[in-house]
Structure formats: C-alpha cells, structure tokens
Amino acid sequence: MSRKIVVIPGDGIGSEITDSAVAVLKKVSEKYNLDLEFETHPAGGTAYDLCGTPLPDETLNAAKAADAVLFGAVGGPKWDNVDPALRPEKAVLGLRKGLGLYANLRPVKVADALVEYSPLKEDIVKGTDILIVRELIGGIYFGDKCESEIHNGAERAWDLENYSVPEVERIVKFAMEAAKKRRNKVTSVDKSNVLATSRLWRRTTAKVAENYPEVALDNLYVDNCAMQLAINPSQFDVIVTGNLFGDILSDEAAVLSGSIGMLPSASIGFSTSLYEPIHGSAPDIAGKGIANPVATILSAAMLLRYSLNEDKAADDIEQAVDKALAQGYRTLDLYKEGFKKADTKTMTEAILNNID
Amino acid sequence: MSRKIVVIPGDGIGSEITDSAVAVLKKVSEKYNLDLEFETHPAGGTAYDLCGTPLPDETLNAAKAADAVLFGAVGGPKWDNVDPALRPEKAVLGLRKGLGLYANLRPVKVADALVEYSPLKEDIVKGTDILIVRELIGGIYFGDKCESEIHNGAERAWDLENYSVPEVERIVKFAMEAAKKRRNKVTSVDKSNVLATSRLWRRTTAKVAENYPEVALDNLYVDNCAMQLAINPSQFDVIVTGNLFGDILSDEAAVLSGSIGMLPSASIGFSTSLYEPIHGSAPDIAGKGIANPVATILSAAMLLRYSLNEDKAADDIEQAVDKALAQGYRTLDLYKEGFKKADTKTMTEAILNNID
Ligand SMILES: CC(C)[C@H](C(=O)O)[C@@H](O)C(=O)O
Ligand SMILES: CC(C)[C@H](C(=O)O)[C@@H](O)C(=O)O
Numbered sequence: 001m002s003r004k005i006v007v008i009p010g011d012g013i014g015s016e017i018t019d020s021a022v023a024v025l026k027k028v029s030e031k032y033n034l035d036l037e038f039e040t041h042p043a044g045g046t047a048y049d050l051c052g053t054p055l056p057d058e059t060l061n062a063a064k065a066a067d068a069v070l071f072g073a074v075g076g077p078k079w080d081n082v083d084p085a086l087r088p089e090k091a092v093l094g095l096r097k098g099l100g101l102y103a104n105l106r107p108v109k110v111a112d113a114l115v116e117y118s119p120l121k122e123d124i125v126k127g128t129d130i131l132i133v134r135e136l137i138g139g140i141y142f143g144d145k146c147e148s149e150i151h152n153g154a155e156r157a158w159d160l161e162n163y164s165v166p167e168v169e170r171i172v173k174f175a176m177e178a179a180k181k182r183r184n185k186v187t188s189v190d191k192s193n194v195l196a197t198s199r200l201w202r203r204t205t206a207k208v209a210e211n212y213p214e215v216a217l218d219n220l221y222v223d224n225c226a227m228q229l230a231i232n233p234s235q236f237d238v239i240v241t242g243n244l245f246g247d248i249l250s251d252e253a254a255v256l257s258g259s260i261g262m263l264p265s266a267s268i269g270f271s272t273s274l275y276e277p278i279h280g281s282a283p284d285i286a287g288k289g290i291a292n293p294v295a296t297i298l299s300a301a302m303l304l305r306y307s308l309n310e311d312k313a314a315d316d317i318e319q320a321v322d323k324a325l326a327q328g329y330r331t332l333d334l335y336k337e338g339f340k341k342a343d344t345k346t347m348t349e350a351i352l353n354n355i356d
Numbered sequence: 357m358s359r360k361i362v363v364i365p366g367d368g369i370g371s372e373i374t375d376s377a378v379a380v381l382k383k384v385s386e387k388y389n390l391d392l393e394f395e396t397h398p399a400g401g402t403a404y405d406l407c408g409t410p411l412p413d414e415t416l417n418a419a420k421a422a423d424a425v426l427f428g429a430v431g432g433p434k435w436d437n438v439d440p441a442l443r444p445e446k447a448v449l450g451l452r453k454g455l456g457l458y459a460n461l462r463p464v465k466v467a468d469a470l471v472e473y474s475p476l477k478e479d480i481v482k483g484t485d486i487l488i489v490r491e492l493i494g495g496i497y498f499g500d501k502c503e504s505e506i507h508n509g510a511e512r513a514w515d516l517e518n519y520s521v522p523e524v525e526r527i528v529k530f531a532m533e534a535a536k537k538r539r540n541k542v543t544s545v546d547k548s549n550v551l552a553t554s555r556l557w558r559r560t561t562a563k564v565a566e567n568y569p570e571v572a573l574d575n576l577y578v579d580n581c582a583m584q585l586a587i588n589p590s591q592f593d594v595i596v597t598g599n600l601f602g603d604i605l606s607d608e609a610a611v612l613s614g615s616i617g618m619l620p621s622a623s624i625g626f627s628t629s630l631y632e633p634i635h636g637s638a639p640d641i642a643g644k645g646i647a648n649p650v651a652t653i654l655s656a657a658m659l660l661r662y663s664l665n666e667d668k669a670a671d672d673i674e675q676a677v678d679k680a681l682a683q684g685y686r687t688l689d690l691y692k693e694g695f696k697k698a699d700t701k702t703m704t705e706a707i708l709n710n711i712d
Contacts, residue, residue, distance in 0.1 A: 084555070087549070089549050089550075093550075119476050119477060119480050119586050119587050120475050120476060120477070120586075121475060121476070121477060124475050140517060140550075140551065141550055143514070145551070145552040145553075146552055147552045147555060147556070148556065151518075151520065152520075154520040154521055154522050155520060155521045155556070156518055156519060156520035156521070156556070157518065157519065157552040157553045157555065157556035157557075158499070158516055158517060158518035158552065158553055159516075159517045159518075159551045159552050159553050160514055160515075160516060160517075161496060161514060161515045161516075161517055162507075162512055162513065162514035162515075163512060163513065164507065164508075164510040164511060164512035165510055165511045165512070166510050191600070191603075193443070193445050194445075194449075194496075194497055195496065195501070195515045196501040196502055196503045196513040196514065196515050197501075197513045197514055197515050199440070199503060199513065200503070200504065200511070200512070200513035201513075222603075222604055223603045223604050223607040224607070226582070226604045226605075226607055226608040226611075227607050227608060227610070227611040227616075230475050230476075230586065230608060230611050230612055231475050231611055244547070245604075247547075247578075247579045248578055248579050248582045248601075248604060249582075251579040251580070251582055251583050252582040252583060252586060252608065254583070255582075255583040255586050255587055256586055260583075
C-alpha cells in the first residue's frame with residue numbers, strides 16, 4: 001500500500017529545496033521499500049499567479065487526503081502589494097487551520113561542528129538541544145479581529161487573544177509526552193502577570209502536569225524566556241507556549257543556534273501533518289541553485305518519523321546529514337575557508353552518497 | 357523654587373540602589389544648585405505588608421504631585437502567593453496607568469569596556485546603541501480581559517489587544533523626535549501579517565513618518581526583529597513598538613548587551629515621568645550591600661535630562677560612571693580578575709568622586 005506525500009514547493013527557493021528532499025526520500029524509500037508516492041501542488045505567490053488565490057482548494061484537498069505534506073516556503077517582494085487577504089502567507093495560515101496543525105515542533109539543536117556559526121559565544125551555546133512546542137491554530141492568530149471601528153471617538157483596531165482549557169490541555173500533553181522521550185523537563189512560557197489568557201494557560205498546564213510526575217515543570221514569563229534563551233539556552237529541554245509567543249521565541253532560538261538554514265520543523269495535525277524548513281523563500285537567491293537544502297531534508301526525516309513511523313529511515317537521513325557536515329561540505333550560507341563549498345546539488349549528492 | 361523627587365525604593369535591593377542614586381543626585385544638586393527635594397514612599401510587596409496594597413493612594417498621589425519619580429524595583433518570592441490583584445507588579449502597572457506613562461525609553465548601549473560581558477560575540481555586538489521606545493499604557497496590557505467564561509461549550513479566557521490611531525500617533529511621534537536627536541532611523545515593529553491591530557499600527561506609522569522626511573522608517577515583523585537583535589544589533593537606531601512586543605524585545609536586547617545591571621529606563625508621562633533600572637529587585641542579594649547601583653544612577657541621569665532639563669548634570673553623572681568603569685571598578689555581577697571588586701558603597705563612592 002503506497003503512501004502519498006503531497007509536496008508543496010511554494011515560492012522562491014521552494015522548488016529547489018523540496019526537490020532535494022524528495023530525492024533523499026526516494027533514496028530511503030528504495031532502501032527500505034517504503035513505497036512512497038509524490039504529488040506536487042502550488043501554494044503561495046506562485047498559486048496566486050496561477051489561480052488567483054494563495055491556497056487553491058485542490059492544494060488543500062490534496063493535502064488533507066495525503067499521508068503527509070512536505071512544504072517549501074512562500075512569499076517574496078513580487079506579492080508585497082497584493083491584497084492582504086491573498087498574500088502568500090495566507091497559504092500557511094490556511095493550511096494550518098485547514099489541516100488542524102495544532103502542534104508546531106521546532107527542534108533547535110546546535111551540532112558541535114556548527115557551534116562557531118552561532119552569534120553567541122561558544123561556551124554559552126554549546127550543548128543546546130531544545131524542542132519548542134508552539135500551539136499553532138489558536139490564540140491571537142485565529143481570534144476575532146476588527147480592522148477599524150470607532151471607539152470612544154477614535155479609530156481603533158483589535159485582535160482577541162484567547163485560549164480554551166481543551167486547547168491548552170492538548171498542546172501541554174503533547175509537550176509532556178515529548179519531554180518523556182527527551183530529558184523530562186518542560187518549560188511553559190506565558191505572561192500570567194499581565195494576561196488573563198496566560199493565567200488560564202498556567203493553571204491548566206499545572207493540572208496536566210499532575211499526570212506527568214516524572215516530568216519537571218517550570219513556568220517562565222515570555223520576557224524572561226527571551227532573555228534566558230540568549231544567556232543560557234542549554235538550560236532548556238522542551239518549551240511549550242502559545243501561538244504568538246512561540247512565533248517570536250522559536251525564531252529567536254533558531255537564530256541563536258547560528259544555522260537557520262539547517263533547522264527543520266513539523267506541524268502536527270489531527271490526521272495529516274506538515275513538514276517544512278523554518279527559513280523563508282529567499283527570493284534573492286531563488287533559481288541560482290545555491291540554497292541550503294539541509295533544513296528541508298531534515299524536515300523530510302521528521303516526516304518519516306512522525307507521520308510514517310519509519311524511524312530507521314529517518315535516522316539514516318539525519319546521520320547522512322551529519323556525515324556530510326563532518327566531510328566538510330558547506331553551502332554558501334555556512335561556507336568558511338578550509339571547507340568544501342557546495343551548491344544545492346553538491347550538498348544533496350553528498351547526503352545521498354551517505355545513505356547506502 | 358525647589359523641585360520634588362519622589363523616591364519609591366520598592367522591594368529587595370530597591371532601597372540600596374535608590375540610596376546610591378539619591379546620593380549622586382544630591383552631589384550634582386549641590387554642584388549646580390539644583391535645589392532638589394526628596395520624599396520617599398512605599399510600593400510593591402513592602403507596601404502590601406505595611407498597608408495591604410502594593411500601591412497606596414498616598415504613594416500614587418505623591419508621585420502625581422512630584423516633578424519626577426525615581427523607582428527601585430518590586431517583587432520577591434515572599435509575595436508569590438498573594439492574590440494576583442495585590443501582587444507587587446500591580447504597583448508598576450498602577451503607576452504607569454495613574455501617571456499616564458505612555459512612552460517607555462530603554463537605551464541599550466554597549467560600552468566598549470563592557471563588550472566582553474555580552475553573550476554575543478564581540479564583532480556582532482560592538483557599537484550597538486539602540487533606543488527602544490515602547491508604548492506603555494495601551495495594547496493588550498490594558499485592554500478588556502476575561503478570566504473565565506464558557507464559549508462553545510468550553511472554558512476560555514481572553515485579552516483584547518487594541519490600539520487607536522491617536523495612541524499610535526503619540527508614540528511614533530515620540531520615536532521620530534528621538535531619532536532626530538540620534539541617527540535619524542526608526543524601525544517600527546509589528547505583526548501586521550497576522551494582526552489587525554498591527555495593520556492599523558503600520559498604516560498610522562507611515563502617516564506620521566510623512567512629517568519626518570529626514571528620518572528613515574523601516575518596518576519589521578516582531579519575529580524577525582527578535583532575530584535581527586541577535587545577529588545584527590548594531591543595525592538599529594530607534595525601535596518603536598507596542599506594549600507587549602516592547603516588553604519582550606527590550607528584555608532580549610538588554611541581555612544581549614551583557615550588562616543588564618547597567619541599563620536605565622525612563623517612562624515618560626503626561627506631566628510626571630518615572631525613572632528606574634531595568635533589572636529586578638534581586639531578593640537573593642537584598643540587604644547584602646553588593647547590588648550594582650549603576651542602572652539606577654544612570655536612571656537618575658535620565659531624570660535630570662528628561663524631567664528637569666539639567667543636561668549638564670546628567671552628562672556629569674554619565675561621565676562619572678564611565679570613568680569609574682575605566683578606573684576598573686566592577687560590582688560582583690561584572691567582576692573579573694584584574695579589576696577592582698566593588699560593593700554598592702564602593703561603586704557609589706567611586707562615581708561620586710568622579711563628580712567634582
Ligand atoms: C508567515 C507568518 C504568518 C508565520 C507566523 O507568524 O506564524 C511565520 O512567521 C511562522 O512562524 O511560520
Ligand atoms: C512586571 C511586569 C508587569 C512588567 C511588564 O511586563 O511590563 C515588566 O516585565 C517590565 O517590562 O517592566
């Protein structure tokens with residue numbers, strides 16, 4: 001029985017990096033007889049140009065019917081002046097809501113070989129291995145909003161931040177389960193000294209934690225977490241937080257790792273999940289064949305692990321990437337003297353050659 | 357005509373650091389005949405213990421009647437289980453609202469002598485000199501909120517993020533004026549790809565900017581700003597943003613500077629303004645006489661500059677601090693071998709001696 005992977009390259013470097021990841025998936029598919037089937041669909045600005053909408057129904061429906069979705073990236077200056085409701089980002093938000101992608105997993109692991117690329121000093125960043133679990137279909141992203149109204153005689157706009165107990169329970173359980181497979185520590189991040197939503201978040205989290213006596217739970221205010229990530233990132237194991245705080249903190253953590261071109265993500269849905277690099281569509285280097293494909297290839301490994309339960313194939317890919325780095329291959333974003341300068345194709349082949 | 361400064365030491369190290377700053381203010385007051393008068397009032401946990409409320413009416417009224425307020429810090433584990441409405445932080449929020457402290461100024465300047473304390477690599481952080489202008493009495497901090505309600509059959513809580521055109525105009529004008537006295541660059545931070553409030557923020561900012569053709573305006577999403585602060589902080593001059601994003605980004609920026617014990621802040625009000633160090637009440641070292649008084653002393657310099665228009669006295673204090681650092685004095689938080697280890701008193705005296 002074949003398993004269908006819907007590939008959504010998106011815009012910019014999207015097709016180059018998903019091509020690389022698909023090549024790697026095909027290689028492990030042959031090796032382990034995974035019987036993967038691929039189907040490509042448009043989204044983002046490319047889809048807007050083709051069909052007048054960033055997320056065509058066909059794309060969303062295909063994604064819903066798939067065993068997993070591999071996503072590239074969307075966006076670019078070309079679509080800056082498009083009506084906000086039709087901008088490339090809307091494809092991202094539409095897929096999240098449409099597939100019910102409630103848990104966004106952002107591992108931030110700093111490989112020893114890449115420590116030097118971090119903006120942080122080596123002794124601070126070394127050993128960092130964080131899993132950020134961000135709630136992805138609730139909070140202020142999807143609350144009611146108002147673009148303009150008159151209130152007390154002035155024009156104002158508003159957005160409703162909100163979380164329900166079941167939403168918090170769902171994501172905190174996910175984080176607790178993840179921590180059990182890691183180092184048994186969860187840091188929940190909120191702003192409960194100011195926000196009512198955060199107070200509900202904090203008390204619900206405490207209740208869920210009662211069912212996980214083996215996991216240590218810590219609570220941090222979001223401003224403090226933004227500081228701790230910079231001065232002592234290796235203190236963290238799993239961080240769980242809401243949609244908006246997760247957006248900010250996961251990007252901060254990513255960049256502190258020094259290798260944003262290497263970081264994958266998984267967005268876990270009720271039936272189908274989606275995998276994508278955390279970096280963007282990099283329109284400035286699109287079509288040049290020089291993009292770093294590693295984040296997307298590692299996202300494909302997460303796909304095998306979380307959606308298809310193919311842990312061995314996932315391990316193979318992760319080891320092949322580590323080996324390619326150890327062999328000295330570096331794409332332009334990470335290139336330094338003394339290493340082997342690799343374009344997208346060379347990097348991909350180096351990784352493919354490490355899968356035997 | 358004497359000018360009245362209300363001193364609110366607060367909790368923890370609060371009284372030690374405000375004592376130091378008052379000593380410095382007295383010294384420049386004598387030198388320049390500033391005729392300052394000081395009056396001390398309780399707030400925070402200390403006030404809760406004394407009067408059952410973190411912000412007694414007497415304190416707020418005295419602050420309103422003052423020419424300026426010098427604030428220490430509030431909070432501590434002693435009051436962790438106090439009713440949320442009576443926690444020490446409520447004093448901070450109450451003073452902000454009560455005095456109308458609409459603009460929070462957080463300068464983050466990395467002195468060359470202190471570059472090595474940054475968690476960032478030297479070549480990244482060197483030369484950083486940012487002024488963060490955070491809106492302080494609006495946004496989700498003071499929007500309507502609901503601790504608990506039943507919605508679609510589940511318990512939820514919510515908070516209303518909201519900004520009006522006049523609120524945005526006020527803070528952006530402030531930022532533009534500040535930029536004119538600096539390097540003529542303003543970066544406005546929002547999340548306009550998701551939030552309606554941010555879209556109003558962005559279009560209002562663009563309109564205000566039309567009146568400042570000499571100032572370059574940039575817009576950044578908050579997640580991108582959290583990254584840029586870590587990888588290229590010296591690109592920024594003035595950053596202007598809302599209350600919640602400002603809370604997170606100003607703490608991130610502060611810690612990246614490496615010397616959170618050195619950073620002052622000003623909160624500008626409609627008639628009275630308030631000055632405080634950005635660090636907390638450090639209950640673990642309270643009463644030991646070892647706290648770093650520099651952030652509070654530099655806050656006193658901002659007080660002279662912004663509330664009393666005594667630029668020369670402010671310059672004197674800032675130069676005296678620089679000189680004490682150049683002389684090798686370091687409080688425990690920054691002490692390294694080869695320097696002069698200073699407790700609060702020694703550091704304060706070193707600074708006093710540099711004012712002649
Ligand atoms: C594109 C944007 C809507 C999105 C978000 O804010 O979630 C992005 O920043 C992300 O983190 O995936
Ligand atoms: C104590 C707290 C309410 C406050 C805030 O969130 O504004 C603090 O973090 C700050 O930045 O001054």
